[in-house]
Amino acid sequence: MRILIAIPVLLLSLFFFAPALPEAPAGFDNKSNGLVDDATHAADQVKFDEIEQVSDGLGPLYNAQSCRECHQNPTSGGSSQVSELRVGHRGPGGKFQNPEIPIARGTEIIKGRSLVNDRAICPNAAFPSTEIQERVPDSENIRTFRVSLNLLGDGFVEAVPDQTFVDLAKDQCQKNHNKICGQVLYVPILEAPPLTGVGRFGWKDQHASLLSFSADAYLNEMGITNRLQTDEVTNLCNTVNEPNDTTGPDGLADIDHFARYIRATETPARDSTLAQTPKARLGADLFVKVGCDICHVQTLTTAPAGTTLNGGTFTIPPALGDKQFHPYGDFLLHNVGTGDGIVAAMLEHYGKNMYQTNWRNLSIPNYNNAANKIRTAPLWGVRLHSRLMHDGDSVTLFDAILRHRGEAAQVTKKFKKLNPAKKEALLEFLRSL
Numbered sequence: 001m002r003i004l005i006a007i008p009v010l011l012l013s014l015f016f017f018a019p020a021l022p023e024a025p026a027g028f029d030n031k032s033n034g035l036v037d038d039a040t041h042a043a044d045q046v047k048f049d050e051i052e053q054v055s056d057g058l059g060p061l062y063n064a065q066s067c068r069e070c071h072q073n074p075t076s077g078g079s080s081q082v083s084e085l086r087v088g089h090r091g092p093g094g095k096f097q098n099p100e101i102p103i104a105r106g107t108e109i110i111k112g113r114s115l116v117n118d119r120a121i122c123p124n125a126a127f128p129s130t131e132i133q134e135r136v137p138d139s140e141n142i143r144t145f146r147v148s149l150n151l152l153g154d155g156f157v158e159a160v161p162d163q164t165f166v167d168l169a170k171d172q173c174q175k176n177h178n179k180i181c182g183q184v185l186y187v188p189i190l191e192a193p194p195l196t197g198v199g200r201f202g203w204k205d206q207h208a209s210l211l212s213f214s215a216d217a218y219l220n221e222m223g224i225t226n227r228l229q230t231d232e233v234t235n236l237c238n239t240v241n242e243p244n245d246t247t248g249p250d251g252l253a254d255i256d257h258f259a260r261y262i263r264a265t266e267t268p269a270r271d272s273t274l275a276q277t278p279k280a281r282l283g284a285d286l287f288v289k290v291g292c293d294i295c296h297v298q299t300l301t302t303a304p305a306g307t308t309l310n311g312g313t314f315t316i317p318p319a320l321g322d323k324q325f326h327p328y329g330d331f332l333l334h335n336v337g338t339g340d341g342i343v344a345a346m347l348e349h350y351g352k353n354m355y356q357t358n359w360r361n362l363s364i365p366n367y368n369n370a371a372n373k374i375r376t377a378p379l380w381g382v383r384l385h386s387r388l389m390h391d392g393d394s395v396t397l398f399d400a401i402l403r404h405r406g407e408a409a410q411v412t413k414k415f416k417k418l419n420p421a422k423k424e425a426l427l428e429f430l431r432s433l
């Protein structure tokens with residue numbers, strides 16, 4: 001009898017006293033999380049902050065001159081109010097189709113992307129009559145804005161094993177009787193064809209790798225071609241040879257510096273003053289009680305140091321391995337009734353290699369199925385966002401919560417039933433994140 005009791009007690013105590021994994025460092029002080037030394041991190045930040053010019057390959061079509069222009073609040077790598085424009089229309093069978101945007105007085109049509117660039121380098125002194133500004137034709141009647149995302153701490157997100165997200169989706173679905181079922185999307189890893197990984201970056205989970213995302217952003221936000229995104233969106237008034245981004249004396253191109261910069265950032269720190277108040281603590285309990293944490297998952301853990309990622313092209317260093325962090329997100333796609341109907345554009349995100357590679361596990365039906373889904377917005381650092389939700393259409397936390405329908409309908413209902421003091425406590429908790 002005594003032994004029978006002793007065994008479960010021993011097992012229980014092992015469970016409770018197993019040392020928790022160390023916390024990922026948090027802060028907005030521009031220090032490295034340990035992936036590189038602070039001087040290297042500062043040098044990588046210079047690249048991230050750098051203003052590109054036409055002579056560097058900027059454009060011909062672009063949105064901004066530097067990564068920092070959109071990722072800056074409260075420091076380089078954060079988010080911002082800047083949003084970008086995505087449009088399209090429905091084709092045969094109601095399927096989403098990318099837009100056709102005429103430029104140069106209709107002599108060229110930009111296809112294969114849902115993004116519409118807000119700026120262009122010409123007409124200019126060298127090309128006074130070349131008119132390439134993109135404008136949306138009336139026929140493109142599916143339209144949305146997408147707000148800039150936070151990048152701080154994303155190195156930890158990248159280091160979470162694919163299997164964690166697969167298990168999370170399955171578990172969530174089972175526990176919630178098929179009412180809340182996050183979707184996993186396998187996406188190309190541009191630096192490791194034909195391999196794919198579980199998408200976790202972007203509002204549509206369109207990338208798994210920070211290097212892939214950096215290459216995508218350099219081309220599509222700034223017009224700078226690079227070794228993973230080799231083709232300009234248009235060659236009109238283009239004067240700099242491809243790829244615009246070349247390898248420096250250290251063997252690294254700009255996209256390598258961007259990826260390393262993001263990987264070395266600390267996670268967004270909480271407002272520690274607010275977090276300690278009884279009100280915010282009550283709010284934290286209510287957040288779990290009404291079920292917000294089903295999707296806004298508090299804690300994730302990274303794979304052990306030495307694990308290889310992205311098809312063996314990146315090995316998790318000790319600074320990123322075996323850490324716990326608190327993103328308040330599951331990085332899965334959900335339909336919470338806010339979807340814009342836009343399917344992630346293949347050519348835009350993955351380049352023409354998309355069609356020349358037989359990507360493993362890639363499923364176009366899964367992409368189409370996500371037309372109305374959005375990645376759960378990670379809530380770390382949400383107190384620093386002035387505009388909320390993918391379209392930036394909600395300007396208060398309360399409004400953002402009330403917009404949750406679809407898979408989140410039951411949870412929203414429970415939130416609405418809270419008395420005013422409890423609602424306020426939950427909001428106070430969000431203001432501490």
Ligand code: HEC
Pocket residue numbers: 063064065066067068069070071082083084146147148149150151154200201202203204210213214217218221222258259262
């Ligand atoms: C014009 C504004 C703008 C510029 C310039 C810009 N970004 Fe972004 N960034 C965004 C927006 C908007 C998103 C969300 C896009 C989406 O999913 O549709 C985003 C998302 C990202 C993400 C995904 C983050 C996550 O956690 O999901 C990464 C990584 C990123 N950008 C890196 C970069 C890098 C590197 C540069 C410079 C080469 C850059 N961005 C330049 C606006 C910008």
Ligand code: HEC
Pocket residue numbers: 180290291292293294295296334335336338339374375376377378379382385387388389390391397400401404407408411412415430
């Ligand atoms: C079924 C999953 C799910 C549940 C449950 C859920 N959310 Fe969300 N949440 C999302 C998704 C998906 C988005 C992004 C939607 C969009 O941008 O259109 C989001 C966005 C948000 C945002 C906006 C963040 C930003 O940076 O723009 C806030 C705030 C938020 N949720 C809070 C909550 C709270 C509080 C609860 C509980 C009352 C909750 N959510 C329950 C999935 C969920």
